[in-house]
Amino acid sequence: MAFFQMKKMILAWTFRKPVTTSYPFEPRKICPGSRGRLDVKISDCIFCTLCDKRCPTQALDVDKANKKWRIDRLRCISCGYCVEVCPKKCLTLTGDHGIPTVTKEMETF
Amino acid sequence: MIEEQTIIGVMPEMLVAEARKLCEQGYRLVQICATRLGEELQMDYSFDLNRKFVNFRFLLPKTGGRVPSITGVYFCAFTYENEISDLFGVQVEGNALDFKGNFYTTAMKHPFIQDAVPASVPAPAKPGVQ
Amino acid sequence: MGHRTIIPFGPQHPVLPEPIHIDLVVEDEKVVEAVPSIGFIHRGLERLVEKKDFVEFVYIAERICGICSFIHGQTYCQGVEEIMKIEVPTRAKYLRTIWGELSRIHSHLLWAGLMADGFGFESLFMHSWRVREQVLDIIEATTGGRVIFGSCKVGGARRDISPEQMTWMLKQLEVVEKEMRLIVDVFMNDDSVKHRLCGVGVISKADAISLGAVGPTLRGSGVADDMRLLKYAAFGELDFAPISRTDGDSYSRCAVRCDELFQSLDIIRQAAAKMPTGEIAVKVTGNPSGEFFSRVEQPRGEVVYYIKGNGTKNLTRFRARTPTFANVPALVKMLAGCELADVPVLVLTIDPCISCTER
Numbered sequence: 001m002a003f004f005q006m007k008k009m010i011l012a013w014t015f016r017k018p019v020t021t022s023y024p025f026e027p028r029k030i031c032p033g034s035r036g037r038l039d040v041k042i043s044d045c046i047f048c049t050l051c052d053k054r055c056p057t058q059a060l061d062v063d064k065a066n067k068k069w070r071i072d073r074l075r076c077i078s079c080g081y082c083v084e085v086c087p088k089k090c091l092t093l094t095g096d097h098g099i100p101t102v103t104k105e106m107e108t109f
Numbered sequence: 110m111i112e113e114q115t116i117i118g119v120m121p122e123m124l125v126a127e128a129r130k131l132c133e134q135g136y137r138l139v140q141i142c143a144t145r146l147g148e149e150l151q152m153d154y155s156f157d158l159n160r161k162f163v164n165f166r167f168l169l170p171k172t173g174g175r176v177p178s179i180t181g182v183y184f185c186a187f188t189y190e191n192e193i194s195d196l197f198g199v200q201v202e203g204n205a206l207d208f209k210g211n212f213y214t215t216a217m218k219h220p221f222i223q224d225a226v227p228a229s230v231p232a233p234a235k236p237g238v239q
Numbered sequence: 240m241g242h243r244t245i246i247p248f249g250p251q252h253p254v255l256p257e258p259i260h261i262d263l264v265v266e267d268e269k270v271v272e273a274v275p276s277i278g279f280i281h282r283g284l285e286r287l288v289e290k291k292d293f294v295e296f297v298y299i300a301e302r303i304c305g306i307c308s309f310i311h312g313q314t315y316c317q318g319v320e321e322i323m324k325i326e327v328p329t330r331a332k333y334l335r336t337i338w339g340e341l342s343r344i345h346s347h348l349l350w351a352g353l354m355a356d357g358f359g360f361e362s363l364f365m366h367s368w369r370v371r372e373q374v375l376d377i378i379e380a381t382t383g384g385r386v387i388f389g390s391c392k393v394g395g396a397r398r399d400i401s402p403e404q405m406t407w408m409l410k411q412l413e414v415v416e417k418e419m420r421l422i423v424d425v426f427m428n429d430d431s432v433k434h435r436l437c438g439v440g441v442i443s444k445a446d447a448i449s450l451g452a453v454g455p456t457l458r459g460s461g462v463a464d465d466m467r468l469l470k471y472a473a474f475g476e477l478d479f480a481p482i483s484r485t486d487g488d489s490y491s492r493c494a495v496r497c498d499e500l501f502q503s504l505d506i507i508r509q510a511a512a513k514m515p516t517g518e519i520a521v522k523v524t525g526n527p528s529g530e531f532f533s534r535v536e537q538p539r540g541e542v543v544y545y546i547k548g549n550g551t552k553n554l555t556r557f558r559a560r561t562p563t564f565a566n567v568p569a570l571v572k573m574l575a576g577c578e579l580a581d582v583p584v585l586v587l588t589i590d591p592c593i594s595c596t597e598r
C-alpha cells in the first residue's frame with residue numbers, strides 16, 4: 001500500500017530552509033554569462049549603425065550624423081545579436097536585468 | 110542529409126483515394142499545409158510511417174481553390190483543413206468538423222493570401238517615432 | 240437518455256495557463272462530445288519571414304514557444320542548414336543535443352508540476368518546480384538565458400560549454416537526478432495519483448496512429464516512434480531507444496514522460512563523454528534556395544517545419560506544425576466518454592502548449 005508516498009519528502013522539507021528568497025530585499029543570484037541588460041561603451045562607438053540594422057526588434061536607433069546612440073529598453077530582447085556584429089566590440093550584455101519602469105522611453109547615449 | 114523525403118504529385122480528385130491507400134498501410138498524417146507561390150497555392154499533405162516521409166503535392170489557384178476533405182480517412186485532418194480554409198481561403202468540401210471560418214479569429218479574412226499588410230494595420234514604428 | 244447540457248471549458252480555467260476553449264456536451268456527469276476551438280491568440284508569426292532575413296528569423300522561431308524554445312530554434316536551423324547544404328561542426332551538434340535534452344528535462348518537470356496541480360496535489364507541484372529551478376540554473380549558466388536559450392544559430396552554436404562548466408553541470412545533474420527519483424516515485428507509485436490516472440482517457444494504438452498523435456501521447460499508446468531516431472544532431476552516435484508504454488491511458492503517458500526524464504539525463508551524460516573539441520560554428524554565406532520539411536522531437540512530440548527559400552535573404556514560406564496541434568484530435572477523442580471531473584487531467588496529459596499551437 002503506497003499511501004501518501006510523499007510523506008518522507010514533506011517531512012524532510014519541514015525542517016529545511018525555504019529555497020525561495022525574499023526578493024526584492026535579497027537580490028537574485030545571477031549566473032555569470034547571463035544575458036541581461038545591454039551596455040554600451042559609448043567612447044568606443046564609431047556610430048557605424050551596424051547594430052541598428054541588425055537588431056531583430058528594432059530596439060536600437062543610431063544616428064550617424066548627430067553621433068547619438070539610443071536604445072528602447074522595453075524592446076530589447078537581450079538576444080546579443082548586436083554584440084556579435086559590433087566591429088568595435090563596444091557592446092556587452094551584463095548580468096543585471098535592469099529595473100522596472102512605468103514609461104516607455106528611449107535611453108540616449 | 111537528415112532524411113529522404115518523397116514528394117509525389119497527386120491530382121486533387123485522387124487525393125482521398127491515395128490517402129486511403131496510405132491509411133491502410135498504417136501511415137500517420139503528419140501535416141497539411143498551403144504555400145503561396147505568386148498566383149498559385151501549393152498544397153502539401155505529409156504522411157509518415159516509421160519515419161518514412163511521404164508528401165502529396167498539387168497546385169491550386171490563389172483564390173477559389175477547392176479540395177476534397179480527407180477527414181473521412183483521417184479524422185484528425187479537420188484541424189489542418191480548417192486552418193487552410195481560414196488562413197488561405199481554400200474551400201474544403203465535406204470537412205467532418207467544419208468551423209466555417211471561425212477556427213482562427215483573425216482581423217481580416219484569409220490573411221495568408223494577402224499581398225501586404227493593409228494600411229489599417231499600423232506597422233511597428235521605429236523607436237522614438239511612437 | 241439523460242438530459243444533455245453544454246458546459247464551456249476555458250478559455251479561462253484554473254488548469255489552463257493558456258487559452259483553449261472546449262465545448263463539453265455532458266449527459267449527467269459523462270462527457271458525450273467535445274468540440275475544441277482555438278484561435279484566441281493566433282499571432283500570424285509564419286508570415287514574419289517576409290520581413291526578417293533568414294538569419295534573424297531564428298530568434299523569432301525560438302519565441303514560438305516559451306518552453307521548447309531551444310528545440311524550435313534547432314529545428315529551424317537544421318532545416319535551413321539542410322537546404323543550404325551546410326555541414327555543422329560536430330561539437331555544435333553535441334552542444335545542441337545537450338541543450339535539447341536539458342530543455343526536455345525542464346519541460347517534463349514543468350508538466351509534472353502542472354499535472355500535480357491539475358489533480359490537486361499542491362505539494363508535489365511545488366517540489367517538481369523546485370527541481371526544475373535547478374535545471375533552469377544550469378541552462379542559464381551554460382546559455383545565458385533561462386527559457387529563451389538563444390544559443391542556436393544557422394551554422395552551429397553561439398556559445399560553447401567550457402570543460403569546467405561541463406563538470407559543474409554533470410555534478411548538478413547528479414543532484415537533480417536524486418531529487419527527480421523522489422518525485423517520479425510519487426507519480427508512479429502513490430495510490431491517490433494512480434487513482435486519478437489509471438484507466439482514464441484510453442487511446443488505443445490504432446487510434447493514436449489514425450488520429451495523428453505525436454510524442455508521449457503516441458508512445459503512451461504503444462507506438463515507439465520518436466523523431467530522435469532520425470539521427471539528427473548527435474543522436475546517430477549516441478545509444479538511445481524510444482520509451483513506450485502499451486496501456487494508452489493517462490498513467491502510461493505520465494510514465495513515458497517520467498522515464499524520459501532519466502533517459503534525457505543519460506543522453507546528456509553520453510554526449511558530454513563523447514563530445515569532441517573543435518569549432519562550434521561555420522560561416523554562412525549565400526541565401527537558402529530549396530525546400531525541406533524539418534522534423535525534430537520536442538518534449539511534447541514531433542514538430543514539423545516546412546521551410547522554402549527562393550534564393551533571396553527572406554524565405555518564401557515558413558510553416559510550423561507544433562506537437563500540440565497534432566494532439567488536439569487525440570484529446571477530443573479522449574474527452575468523449577470521460578467523467579466531467581477528469582477533463583482537466585485529460586487536457587493536461589497531452590501537455591498542451593496553446594501558444595505554440597497558434598504561431
Ligand code: SF4
Binds near residue numbers: 040048049052
Ligand atoms: S555596431 Fe558598435 S560601433 Fe557600430 S554603432 Fe553599434 S555600438 Fe557603435
Ligand code: SF4
Binds near residue numbers: 057060
Ligand atoms: S540585444 Fe538583441 S534586441 Fe537587444 S539591442 Fe541588441 S540586437 Fe537588439
